[in-house]
Amino acid sequence: MDALSLYDTAELLQLIETVFEPEQFLVNRFFPTVHESTTTQILFDRFTENESIAPFVSPNVAGRPMRREGRFTDAFRPAYVKPKMTITPDDAFRRAAGEQVGVGTMSAQERFDIAVMMGLQKQLRSIERRLEWMAASALTRSSVTVVGDGYPSVTVDFARNPSHTIELLGDDAWSNPNVEIGDDLEDWSMLVLEATGAAATDVIMTPDVWRVLMRNSNFRELFKTFQSLGGSLPGILPAVQKRNLYKGQFGSFHLWVYQDWSRDEDGVKHKYMPPGTVTMVAAGETGVAGVQAFGAIQDIRALQPMRWFPKMFEQDDPSALVLLTQSAPLLIPVRPDATVSVQVLPPADEMGEEEADEAP
Known part of the structure; x- marks a missing residue:
């Protein structure tokens, strides 16, 4: 095509660096x-800690062999x-966004470039939302279902210990003021510490959980007291809504309110994290050590490892x-x-009318 210049893959990748803002x-x-x-399959390792302790022996006795930490390798061929877009x-x-009405200051090539950049940005945003959906599913459910x-529908189960998936019932639910x-946060953090050697410090909750916490007078007073002793400013007042909000620290725990979502082809909104949920995570290489893995692209123009x-x-x-x-x-x-x-709140149909009305 002579009239308008097409971008090759290298130029499109440069455009990604320009328009892509995670x-x-x-x-x-x-x-x-x-x-x-480098292959169409993704191989990934899962590690388990054995916490072995050095045994006592006589100096004249041969050393005891240690059992290696467990490592399990799984393989998965990801869906595309x-x-x-056309x-x-x-x-x-036609007039580009931002171009002065009725003047036509841009050339056809300039408008074409803008259309390419906007199209590429829209595609990357849609992939970005899919990655965030995967992250939420992996953290909350310890699995990702791909269909x-x-x-065909395939569930990748990361084999989290079943004791790390909890449901609070009756008076134990956080709806009880x-x-x-x-105590709950410390207990759950200890579960992670005993399993991995790293304590969970990030507490991620849905908005309905945060509103319930603000009705718990013991939590509210302790939270405000900690901030006055030198912690970050408390996020206890209504705030401009964002998809995630840092609320501050409670002891050594970082509190986040998470409410990200996407919409399907029919425009229906789907939240990434189920309502009434709290997820605790030990971050970093000593903790969850999360990886974004990408299988090789099956395209004769690619033929090399590429994220996209x-x-x-x-x-x-x-x-x-x-x-x-x-x-x-x-x-x-x-x-x-x-x-x-942890499911800390009962399902909406089991909540009182006031709580059900407030739940997003």
Whole structure:
């Protein structure tokens, strides 16, 4: 095509660096490592700690062999995500966003460039939301269920200890204003510490849980007292809504309110974390050690490990350019026992009318 310049993959990758601004909270905080596989399969290790202690022996007795820490290797061929969109001649000849009305100061090539950048950004955002959804599922459920067109439903189970998935019932639920929140958090953090050697310090909760906490007078007073002793400022007042909010510290625990979501093709909103949920995580390499893994792209123009592979090609009839971005992702908690997920509130149909009305 001579009229408008097409971008090759290298130029599209440069555009990604320009337009891509990650906003994923869970991905960035708990899955910072990126692994690009050289095959269509992703191999990942899961580690277990044995906490063996050195035995006493006589100095004249041979040393005792130590059992190695457990390591299990699993393999998974990830499903593709490949958002595609068409850029038509209209995009090059009609007024671009921000261009002065009625003046037409931009050339067709400039408008075409803007259309490509906006299209690429939209595709990357959709992939970004899929990664965040995977991160939320891996942390809360310790599994990711993959299903799609031409891809049968497959659940990747990261084999978290069943005792790290908890449901609080009756008076133990946090809807009881007399529950000792601090005791629960310390108990769950100890579960992680005993399993991995790293204590859970990040507490991620849904908005309905935070509102219930603010009705717990014991928690509220302790929370405000800690902040006045030098902690970060308390986030106890209504705030401008964001998809995640840092509320401050409670003892050594960092409190986050998480409310990210996406919409399906019908525009229906789906929250990444189930309502009434608290998830505790030990972050970092000594904790969950999360990895963003990407399988090799099955495209003859790729043939190398890549996180994502964008390309453009021309369509003759009707005349258009097709922009396609391909990725084969899986987010992996290398130490799944570095997480605990707790249903702290009863389902909405079991809550009182007031709580059910307030739950998002």
